[in-house]
Amino acid sequence: MDTKEREDFTNVIKKELEALREQLPSLEKRMEPVSPDASIGRLSRLDNMVNQGVVEKQLSNTRVRILKLEEALRRVQEDEDFGLCAECGDPIPLKRLLAMPEAELCVECAS
Template sequence: MTQEEKENIRTKIEEDIETLKEQISTLEEKVKPISPDCSLGRLTRLEAMGEQHVNNKILDESKVRLTRLRNALLRIDKPMFGICIECEEEIGTGRMSVRPESVRCVACAGNH
């Protein structure tokens, strides 16, 4: 991987981190408990609780991805960055551009 490709990936990671921070902030507002005395109807309340559950799942996944992106940012200058931890082949720059936190190539990720 060239230094220019690494710089492009670094920029992508930083942008993704900022986007995730904003998303996490928004989701944290959406998953606040729904008070029992809320003036919603019974079905509307159940729908709100279902939506809250979905938002909790997205929030959890966003936090995990944020941690992975931060770790990728710490690893980007290391020689093993962009090398698959399974087969030790280079991870394609296309994959790294889309999912810069990747530690496995497409083939190994499919087998995992």
Template sequence: MNPFDPASALHTLAHEYQQRVEAIRRDLQRSHSPDFAEQAAQRQNDEVLQGLLQEAEAGLLAVRHALARLEEGRYGQCLGCGEPIQLARLQAMPAAELCLACATARD
């Protein structure tokens, strides 16, 4: 098994989020049908796409913050309690800011 490489994981994740953001923006720029009923459905789809875009942009921002923490030597340190974030959590969620205990308490 390869050791966890946070820089690689974060860059891969950033690339995926960036591709998602670009694809959603392209979808939102498409023209709508002249048919009113069709337009209504397309506008509903646009609302869903806007939500997905916000999620993808938030994910991209979280990854950028994680990369900044990595550069500063603070990656893997919980922003809540200051304790190390568990490796398994970082492997599953490379941009995690909180340890499991702090994330659970926040919810």
């Protein structure tokens, strides 16, 4: 990865991190339980539980993605071999790295 590629990668990752971090508070807020006194019917209570399951999944996906992006950001700055396949040493395409920042193998070696 040359300097320009590192810079591009860093910028894209930083932007995505920023967007994800902005989503966190609203997701967390939607996870708050509805008070048992709230006058919603049995069905909406069920609805609410289902929704919370969805939000919980989304929240944990978002957190995992943030951790992976932070790790990639650290590696692109510290690790000279970042972006090279751990198996064959070929450069991993930038597109793959952006979709899977934790990728350590090129498509061929991973398959």
